[in-house]
Amino acid sequence: MNRRHAIFSAVATALLGVAYPAAAQDDPGKANIGRVSVTVYYATNGDPITAGTKAAAVSKTTEKRLRSEERLNFKSYRALGQDVQPLLRSYESWAQPLKPSDEVLVKFEASSLPTAEMMKLDLEVWFSRKKILKTDARLEGNRPLFVLGPEWRGGRLIIAVALAPKEKPKS
Amino acid sequence: MWLDDELVGEELALFEAWVLGQPEHLAAREETRRWRSMIASALPASEEPPYPDFFNTRIAQAIRDQTPKATVAPEKRRFSWQAILMPLAACAGMVLAFWVGTKSQPKVEIDVAGAPRAIPVEQIIYTPESGVKAELIASQDASAMVIVLDGVRAIPDSTDFSETTYVPVGREFDSTASVETAISDLEAP
Numbered sequence: 109m110n111r112r113h114a115i116f117s118a119v120a121t122a123l124l125g126v127a128y129p130a131a132a133q134d135d136p137g138k139a140n141i142g143r144v145s146v147t148v149y150y151a152t153n154g155d156p157i158t159a160g161t162k163a164a165a166v167s168k169t170t171e172k173r174l175r176s177e178e179r180l181n182f183k184s185y186r187a188l189g190q191d192v193q194p195l196l197r198s199y200e201s202w203a204q205p206l207k208p209s210d211e212v213l214v215k216f217e218a219s220s221l222p223t224a225e226m227m228k229l230d231l232e233v234w235f236s237r238k239k240i241l242k243t244d245a246r247l248e249g250n251r252p253l254f255v256l257g258p259e260w261r262g263g264r265l266i267i268a269v270a271l272a273p274k275e276k277p278k279s
Numbered sequence: 280m281w282l283d284d285e286l287v288g289e290e291l292a293l294f295e296a297w298v299l300g301q302p303e304h305l306a307a308r309e310e311t312r313r314w315r316s317m318i319a320s321a322l323p324a325s326e327e328p329p330y331p332d333f334f335n336t337r338i339a340q341a342i343r344d345q346t347p348k349a350t351v352a353p354e355k356r357r358f359s360w361q362a363i364l365m366p367l368a369a370c371a372g373m374v375l376a377f378w379v380g381t382k383s384q385p386k387v388e389i390d391v392a393g394a395p396r397a398i399p400v401e402q403i404i405y406t407p408e409s410g411v412k413a414e415l416i417a418s419q420d421a422s423a424m425v426i427v428l429d430g431v432r433a434i435p436d437s438t439d440f441s442e443t444t445y446v447p448v449g450r451e452f453d454s455t456a457s458v459e460t461a462i463s464d465l466e467a468p
Binding site for chain 1 (some may be wrong): 402403404405406407408411413416418420421422423424425426427428431432433434436438439440441442443444445446447
């Protein structure tokens with residue numbers, strides 16, 4: 109390798125090093141077009157303490173909303189975990205609300221541009237590392253999707269998928 | 280040369296006088312003459328060269344190459360406004376044609392402000408796991424879409440979710456979301 113080849117290789121490597129991260133950053137498919145929250149509730153007619161001491165109480169608004177639907181009506185509710193993931197323009201996202209457990213996973217991706225009233229998603233719900241449900245969910249501002257899921261410790265798991273408010277900028 | 284019968288005159292006479300006493304030389308000449316006559320009988324007296332046209336062309340080319348060429352003075356190009364005006368006229372013609380085209384096309388204005396960007400259709404539900412059934416409920420009371428799954432294998436009671444890293448406290452996002460945030464994110468530069 110002569111001197112000219114050495115200089116050319118060094119310049120090409122430097123350009124590649126600069127250009128690659130810039131290209132990855134400029135990928136329009138990674139544009140954030142919203143945020144989706146996935147929350148797992150434990151609903152039971154028995155003693156809610158069976159969910160564990162770390163399970164949190166549910167807000168009155170959510171409890172009232174759940175109780176108003178006959179199929180979701182239980183005596184007690186507890187929040188087991190939540191994960192908020194960005195909704196990307198071209199790529200799928202995975203929410204793992206019971207992290208580090210992968211017992212419940214939700215995969216979603218945008219299936220159309222969001223409107224002022226609605227956001228349309230292709231959504232999959234996985235239990236125990238198996239795809240159990242696939243649907244095209246239409247999420248509206250104040251209209252989440254509830255999935256009444258598997259039994260656990262005498263109750264049922266309810267998976268709530270909703271649009272999440274905009275992330276506050278870090279000060 | 281004597282062997283080839285090429286000696287003539289005085290040289291031939293002198294050599295002939297000497298060689299009369301040399302029988303081996305005489306025998307050699309006779310052998311040479313015999314061979315020559317045999318070859319002459321086997322080969323034609325003359326033969327045309329192969330590819331005579333090509334042969335002649337190469338000869339003519341060689342003659343031309345050796346002939347000094349007369350230097351031809353390059354023709355001096357005369358300046359002409361035509362050389363400049365022709366491309367300019369062509370460009371002007373294209374611009375004029377484009378302008379006329381834009382003026383003659385009727386403007387079709389489509390109002391997209393009120394057009395739906397996503398047409399609501401019936402929600403599709405698919406349960407790939409055998410034995411699992413799903414029921415979709417548009418719950419007016421809960422102001423939510425509800426999917427009820429039946430036949431899902433229960434999670435073992437031994438499974439512990441107490442190590443979950445984020446448990447929401449206070450408000451949950453399922454009742455406070457707004458798509459306006461998504462729109463503003465989308466339109467942000």
